[in-house]
Amino acid sequence: MGRGSSTINLEGVGAALRFNSPVYLAFLPIVVLAVWLAPARAHRWVLLAASYVFYASWHWPYLGLLVGSAALNHWGARWIVAGPPNRKLRGGCVLAANVLLLAEFKYLSWLCENVNAVGSWLGITQLVAVPQWILPLGISFYVFEAISYTVDIIRKRERIHSFWDFQLFIAFFPKLIAGPIMRAKELLPQIENPQTRLDSSAFLGGLWMIVSGLFLKIVLADGIAPDVDRAFSRPFESIGATDVYCMSVAFGLQIYLDFSSYTRMAIGSARLCGIQLVDNFNYPYSATSPVDFWNRWHISLSRWIRDYLFFPLLGKKATLGAMCRAALLSMALCGIWHGAGWSFLLWGLYHGGLIAGYHILTYRQRTSPSAVATADAGISPAKQLLAMLSTFALVSLGWVLFRSATTAQALGLLQRALMPWEYSYRALSGTFYLHTALLTLAIWASPRVTKYVAAASEAQPSGSAGTGFGYWLAQGSLAGMMLVLCLIYLRGQTAFIYFQF
Amino acid sequence: MSESTIKTGPDRSRLLIVVATAGLVVTLAEWGSSRLVTETPGDVTGQTHRPENVLILLKDPARLPPPKQERSVWILGNSHTYALPGTKQGDALRTDEAGILIDELAARVGRQFPDSRTNFYLLSYPNFLPFEILTRVGHLLQRGHRPTIVVLGLTWRNIARDSQLRHEIYAAYRDAEFDGAFEAMLGDAKIQADPDIVKEVRAQRMQVEHDEQIERLRSDSDRIDESLTTWIGSRLTLMGKSAELRAQIFRTLTDRVQRLWDDRESVKYSYDLVEHDYAFNVKCLRAVVRLLKEHGATVLCYYAPERSDLPPLMDPDRQNEFIAQFDGETDQLGITVLDARRVVPNEYWGWVGDSPDRSHFTEPGHQRLAQFLWDEALRRSTWKELAQP
Numbered sequence: 055m056g057r058g059s060s061t062i063n064l065e066g067v068g069a070a071l072r073f074n075s076p077v078y079l080a081f082l083p084i085v086v087l088a089v090w091l092a093p094a095r096a097h098r099w100v101l102l103a104a105s106y107v108f109y110a111s112w113h114w115p116y117l118g119l120l121v122g123s124a125a126l127n128h129w130g131a132r133w134i135v136a137g138p139p140n141r142k143l144r145g146g147c148v149l150a151a152n153v154l155l156l157a158e159f160k161y162l163s164w165l166c167e168n169v170n171a172v173g174s175w176l177g178i179t180q181l182v183a184v185p186q187w188i189l190p191l192g193i194s195f196y197v198f199e200a201i202s203y204t205v206d207i208i209r210k211r212e213r214i215h216s217f218w219d220f221q222l223f224i225a226f227f228p229k230l231i232a233g234p235i236m237r238a239k240e241l242l243p244q245i246e247n248p249q250t251r252l253d254s255s256a257f258l259g260g261l262w263m264i265v266s267g268l269f270l271k272i273v274l275a276d277g278i279a280p281d282v283d284r285a286f287s288r289p290f291e292s293i294g295a296t297d298v299y300c301m302s303v304a305f306g307l308q309i310y311l312d313f314s315s316y317t318r319m320a321i322g323s324a325r326l327c328g329i330q331l332v333d334n335f336n337y338p339y340s341a342t343s344p345v346d347f348w349n350r351w352h353i354s355l356s357r358w359i360r361d362y363l364f365f366p367l368l369g370k371k372a373t374l375g376a377m378c379r380a381a382l383l384s385m386a387l388c389g390i391w392h393g394a395g396w397s398f399l400l401w402g403l404y405h406g407g408l409i410a411g412y413h414i415l416t417y418r419q420r421t422s423p424s425a426v427a428t429a430d431a432g433i434s435p436a437k438q439l440l441a442m443l444s445t446f447a448l449v450s451l452g453w454v455l456f457r458s459a460t461t462a463q464a465l466g467l468l469q470r471a472l473m474p475w476e477y478s479y480r481a482l483s484g485t486f487y488l489h490t491a492l493l494t495l496a497i498w499a500s501p502r503v504t505k506y507v508a509a510a511s512e513a514q515p516s517g518s519a520g521t522g523f524g525y526w527l528a529q530g531s532l533a534g535m536m537l538v539l540c541l542i543y544l545r546g547q548t549a550f551i552y553f554q555f
Numbered sequence: 556m557s558e559s560t561i562k563t564g565p566d567r568s569r570l571l572i573v574v575a576t577a578g579l580v581v582t583l584a585e586w587g588s589s590r591l592v593t594e595t596p597g598d599v600t601g602q603t604h605r606p607e608n609v610l611i612l613l614k615d616p617a618r619l620p621p622p623k624q625e626r627s628v629w630i631l632g633n634s635h636t637y638a639l640p641g642t643k644q645g646d647a648l649r650t651d652e653a654g655i656l657i658d659e660l661a662a663r664v665g666r667q668f669p670d671s672r673t674n675f676y677l678l679s680y681p682n683f684l685p686f687e688i689l690t691r692v693g694h695l696l697q698r699g700h701r702p703t704i705v706v707l708g709l710t711w712r713n714i715a716r717d718s719q720l721r722h723e724i725y726a727a728y729r730d731a732e733f734d735g736a737f738e739a740m741l742g743d744a745k746i747q748a749d750p751d752i753v754k755e756v757r758a759q760r761m762q763v764e765h766d767e768q769i770e771r772l773r774s775d776s777d778r779i780d781e782s783l784t785t786w787i788g789s790r791l792t793l794m795g796k797s798a799e800l801r802a803q804i805f806r807t808l809t810d811r812v813q814r815l816w817d818d819r820e821s822v823k824y825s826y827d828l829v830e831h832d833y834a835f836n837v838k839c840l841r842a843v844v845r846l847l848k849e850h851g852a853t854v855l856c857y858y859a860p861e862r863s864d865l866p867p868l869m870d871p872d873r874q875n876e877f878i879a880q881f882d883g884e885t886d887q888l889g890i891t892v893l894d895a896r897r898v899v900p901n902e903y904w905g906w907v908g909d910s911p912d913r914s915h916f917t918e919p920g921h922q923r924l925a926q927f928l929w930d931e932a933l934r935r936s937t938w939k940e941l942a943q944p
Binding site for chain 1: 567569570572573574575576577578579580581584588717719772774775776779780783784787791793794797800801804812829830831832
C-alpha cells in the first residue's frame, strides 16, 4: 500500500505458487514422480502440464496471457527470421509488443495516477481513468526472458525451437514467478534433450536446496520480517538515525534471505525434475564494490541488464562519460523494473550513481598499466574489509528507498540517516538491534563456513562409505534440524517479496 | 563458487543415510515436543465457575450478550485486570482462576446492593493499547451497548509505548455496520476526536478493503492449503503447537542471552518513550473517555498498581508529567481518576517463569485493588447508579 500504483498485487494469494506452502510441497513430489515415471520424450509434456496447473492455480484467466505471450514471441521469432531485409524492423516490432504488454499491466495505472496528480495540481480532477489491473505474477520475469530470446534471434545467436518447447521455456514452473531469468540457450537444450535418469547425487542436491531454502525463508527471513514491517510502518518522524541504519540493514538481510531462499527452492525443484537453473546469488554482502555487488546480487537480472541495456547504451567506445551515462540509465530501468513507483526509480538511480561513482574513482587505476600491475598483486585484507563494509553500508542505505511506502517516507528516513547529530535518539527495541546484528554476522560468516564445509566434503574419498559416514550423518542431522525449525516457525505462508515484481 | 554449489556423493547410500537421518531427527523432535508442550490456558472464560452476571470476554467481545436494559459495569485494562502471577519462581502465569478484580468488585456490589441487577463484563486485552481500547469501545457502543460504569485501568507502559492494532481488535473493522459509523461517531462535535485518530481509522478501513479484495481472489489452492495445514497441525505437535514451542524457544534464548549480558538492573528504564506514539495514545484516551461519557457512562479511571522494588520499565519523569497532565483534564472530561500505583504492596506480586512479575499481582493484590476502587468510588457516590433494583 502507498506505493502509488493501483495495480493490485496478489501478494499472499495463490498457495500453490508459494514454495513454502504445504500445497506446493505436496504438488512437487507428484510432478517429480510423474516426470521420472514417464519416458524421457514425455518429460516436456509433464512439465508443461504441471507449469500450466501451477500458474492457473493462482488466477486461471492469466494463463491465457502467459501462453499468448510465449506464442507471440515464438511466432514473432519465425517472422523475424523469415525476412532478412527487414530483420531489425520486425525484431523491433516484436520487442515493442513485449514492452507494451509489460507496460500495460505494470506501469499504465501508475502513469495514469501521475497524469491525474499533475492534472489536480493544475486544478483538473480525474484527467484519465485509472485502470485497476491485477498484476500478473511473474510478468516481469517471463517478458524479460522473451525479450532476451527475441534480441538473440535478431543477433542471430539463437534459433527457432518447437512451439511447445518454447512454451515450456517461458512457463517452466520453478522459475516462472521470480526467476532466475533464464536464457534460451541455457534452458531449451535441457528441454530438448531431457535426462534419461535422475542420479542420486542430483536428487540429494535438489532436496538440500529445498530444505535449506525453506529454512532461510521460514526461520530467518520471516523471523525478522515482523520487526522490519513494524519499523517501516512507524511514522518516520519518530525514528532516530541509528534506527534508520538498523532498519535498512535488517530489510537488506530480509530481502536477501527471502529472495535467495526462493532461488534455492526454485533451483532445487528444477533439479528434482532434471533441469539445471542458473544461480542468482553469490554472497552479495561480501561484495567489495557496487559493481561487485551487482555481479553477486540477482545475477540473472544483472547480466540481462548488462547484456541488453548497459552494453548497447555504452556503445563501441567505453569512455568514462559513456560508462557513467550507461550505468545511470540502465540502473534507472533496473529500478523501475522492480515496481511502478518513484521510490523504485530513485533506488535504481542511486545504484546507477554508486556504479558511476565507482567507475570515476577507479577509471584511472584500471587504465594505467602500473596501477593494473598493483591491482594484480592484490589488495591488503584490511583494505578489502574496508571496501566490503563501505559497500555494505551504501547498499543498505539504498534499501530505504526500496522499502519505504512513499517517496516522502524514504526521503525523511534518509535525512535522518545523513544527519545523525540532529536525530540522535533511538525508537526501536534493543532486541531488534541484536537480531539484526546476529543475522549480519551470520551472513558475513556464511561464505567462509560454506568454503570450510565444501573443503570437508571434498576431503571425503568418494565411494568410501566408512569415512564419509560421519559427514553424511552430519548433513542429514542438519537437514532434519532445519526441517524441525521450519515446522515450528511456519506461521501461515507468507509471500516472497519478489513475487510482487 | 556460487551459493547453490554443493558437492554430493556419487552413490545411493549417501542419499539414503542423509534422508533417513533427517527423518529420524524430525521424528525425535516430534516425540520430544509432544512431551514438552502441555495444554496452556487460553481465554480466561474457561473452567472457573462464575455467577451468571459476571462475564469475561477478552478476545471476542462480539460474544457480549445483546444490549439489554440492565445496568452493566465494564472493566477495561491490560492483563493486570485478569491474570495472576505464579506464587514462586518458575511458576507460569495463571489466567483461569477466580478471585480477580471483576469477581471482587461484583461481590462488593452484590453485598452492598443485593437487589441490584447489574452485569459485569471484563473486556480487557493483553497490553491493551489506547487505540485498541478506542476501537473496542467504539465497536460495542455502535452495537448498542450502554455501560453504566466503566472502570478503566491505565498502565503507563501501554500509554507511552508503541501504538498498534492487533488482529483480534482489528477484526472490528471487518464489521460492515461498524465501518463508517465509527468515523461518524468520532467526527461528532462533542467527541472532538483528533484528525490523527480519524486518519488511522480510515487506514484500517482501507486495510479491510485490501484484505477483502485478497479474500475474493483466493483460489482453490489457497483453500486446499489451509485444510492441509490444519490437517498436518492436528497430527504433528511441531506444527499444531508451534506457538507454544516458539514461545519456549524465545524464553530459553532470552534467558541465555541475559545470563551472558544482563543489563536489566543497570538501565534506568528499559523502553524508550516514543513521542509520536505517546502523543497519539493520549489523544486516543481522551477520545475513549469522551465517547463513553457521551453515551451516558460514568468513567472511573485509575493508574494501575506498580511494584516499587524493581526499576521502572519506562521513564518515570515522563510518567509524572503524564499524570499531572491527565489529572488536570479530569474536570473538563468529567471523569474520576484514582492513583492506585501504590495500592498493592510488593509482597502481593509474584513470578512469571524465572523472573519477578512486573505486571500482575496475586489474589490478595486483586482484593486490595478492588477494595481501593470500591472505597474511593463509594466516597464519590459512583456506585449509587447501581443501587436501584
